[in-house]
Amino acid sequence: MRELLVGTKKGLFVLRGEEPDAFEVATRAFEGDVVEFAIRDPRTGRYFASVTSGFFGPRVMWTDDPLGEWQAAEGPAFPEGTDTSVDRIWVITSGEADGMLYAGVAPAALFVSTDGGASWSLNEPLWKERIAGDWQPGFGGLALHSICPWPGDPQRLAVGVSAAGVWLTEDGGASWTTGFTGLVPRYLPEEARAGTNTLCVHNMHRAPAAPERLFMQFHGSVYRSDDAGSSWNEIAEGLPSGFGFPLAIDPADPDSAFVIPLTADADRVTPDGKVRVFETRDAGGSWTARGDGLPGDDAWLTVLRQALGRAGEGPELGLWFGATSGEVFGSTDAGRTWATVAPRLAPVTSVRAS
Amino acid sequence: MPVVILRAPLKDLAGGNRELRLGGADVRAVIRSLESSWPKTIGWILDDQGRVRQHVNVFLNGERVREDAKVGADDTIHVLASITGGA
Numbered sequence: 001m002r003e004l005l006v007g008t009k010k011g012l013f014v015l016r017g018e019e020p021d022a023f024e025v026a027t028r029a030f031e032g033d034v035v036e037f038a039i040r041d042p043r044t045g046r047y048f049a050s051v052t053s054g055f056f057g058p059r060v061m062w063t064d065d066p067l068g069e070w071q072a073a074e075g076p077a078f079p080e081g082t083d084t085s086v087d088r089i090w091v092i093t094s095g096e097a098d099g100m101l102y103a104g105v106a107p108a109a110l111f112v113s114t115d116g117g118a119s120w121s122l123n124e125p126l127w128k129e130r131i132a133g134d135w136q137p138g139f140g141g142l143a144l145h146s147i148c149p150w151p152g153d154p155q156r157l158a159v160g161v162s163a164a165g166v167w168l169t170e171d172g173g174a175s176w177t178t179g180f181t182g183l184v185p186r187y188l189p190e191e192a193r194a195g196t197n198t199l200c201v202h203n204m205h206r207a208p209a210a211p212e213r214l215f216m217q218f219h220g221s222v223y224r225s226d227d228a229g230s231s232w233n234e235i236a237e238g239l240p241s242g243f244g245f246p247l248a249i250d251p252a253d254p255d256s257a258f259v260i261p262l263t264a265d266a267d268r269v270t271p272d273g274k275v276r277v278f279e280t281r282d283a284g285g286s287w288t289a290r291g292d293g294l295p296g297d298d299a300w301l302t303v304l305r306q307a308l309g310r311a312g313e314g315p316e317l318g319l320w321f322g323a324t325s326g327e328v329f330g331s332t333d334a335g336r337t338w339a340t341v342a343p344r345l346a347p348v349t350s351v352r353a354s
Numbered sequence: 355m356p357v358v359i360l361r362a363p364l365k366d367l368a369g370g371n372r373e374l375r376l377g378g379a380d381v382r383a384v385i386r387s388l389e390s391s392w393p394k395t396i397g398w399i400l401d402d403q404g405r406v407r408q409h410v411n412v413f414l415n416g417e418r419v420r421e422d423a424k425v426g427a428d429d430t431i432h433v434l435a436s437i438t439g440g441a
Contacts, residue, residue, distance in 0.1 A: 054409060072394060072397075086402060
């Protein structure tokens with residue numbers, strides 16, 4: 001039984017099924033609220049959802065049974081005296097130490113849980129970097145949306161911030177450095193690019209089979225790092241557009257990445273009215289369009305940052321994504337063929353699979 | 355003690371109580387009393403810094419107030435979501 005957690009502007013949908021064209025909605029939770037992100041911790045089976053009420057603010061909810069009751073976590077919340085409140089919880093990621101999870105929020109900050117997600121505390125050293133630096137928000141706010149643990153090493157972590165670049169720690173978050181050599185912010189005047197930290201990271205994932213390798217969807221291009229995020233190489237040649245948000249990798253193949261380009265920052269729809277996922281298997285040397293079973297005509301979809309998820313690996317890699325128009329699509333053969341999983345949900349903000 | 359009147363969903367988070375008598379010298383202190391008695395309400399009315407959330411309205415004896423408004427023993431406080439647009 002496969003399970004999809006689909007966050008939408010109108011609640012969380014839990015979909016269950018075997019084949020992509022035979023899923024059913026098992027439940028809808030948090031009716032009326034925005035579910036920015038939802039994930040199941042593979043270590044414990046516990047479910048987490050980032051839920052934002054338009055009236056009553058954001059919170060992390062958790063449960064061991066998504067068809068049952070959910071409980072509110074204690075935090076994430078900024079300490080009193082910071083003059084800051086959490087606006088939105090963008091991502092929740094399992095850590096490498098027992099009981100450890102991370103949450104990335106807006107305004108950009110990293111929160112850490114050491115008790116399996118029941119309570120959360122601010123990573124103060126990165127927050128001090130944010131205060132000391134002139135971090136600028138992207139169009140979607142100042143967001144820490146990508147968290148990349150290092151398999152087997154809880155001391156090493158990379159995070160991506162829109163629009164304040166990549167931040168790296170090798171001491172469990174006690175200190176941070178920023179890595180941006182090679183990233184080209186073409187949205188800035190050429191003379192303003194050198195040394196800027198106004199770097200609009202859209203998404204970032206680590207290849208677990210070769211952890212020094214990271215892939216990044218940037219604002220206007222796609223990059224690969226082979227040195228754990230210290231420097232970056234542009235790999236967007238062959239894509240219809242360098243702009244986009246979603247990103248996924250095949251855990252079995254460190255040379256793999258999947259992106260869903262959008263036409264441009266000023267026109268955030270699938271290029272040419274065709275819905276296609278683009279795959280590389282040579283670390284960005286070339287890209288192959290995967291659209292068999294996806295809408296190919298007059299399909300002007302927007303796929304948001306967290307709305308592409310995956311499960312499994314290798315030839316049986318599952319890829320699942322949703323659009324703001326409410327469709328969810330899935331593939332269980334690593335993107336070679338696709339089917340419509342759900343045609344008319346609410347606008348999709350996130351998709352994660354297990 | 356002042357009376358605090360809640361509507362859904364806050365009422366549900368406070369054990370289904372529509373009316374509660376809660377101590378406190380100002381609105382923030384009264385809401386903190388609510389949070390102490392009913393922890394599920396933590397973070398719903400006051401933000402991380404103890405301010406009334408932007409889209410929550412607190413009325414003290416019929417007048418919309420902020421968290422620092424002084425509260426008397428015979429006062430009535432209504433807490434409810436604001437009327438804001440959107441889909």
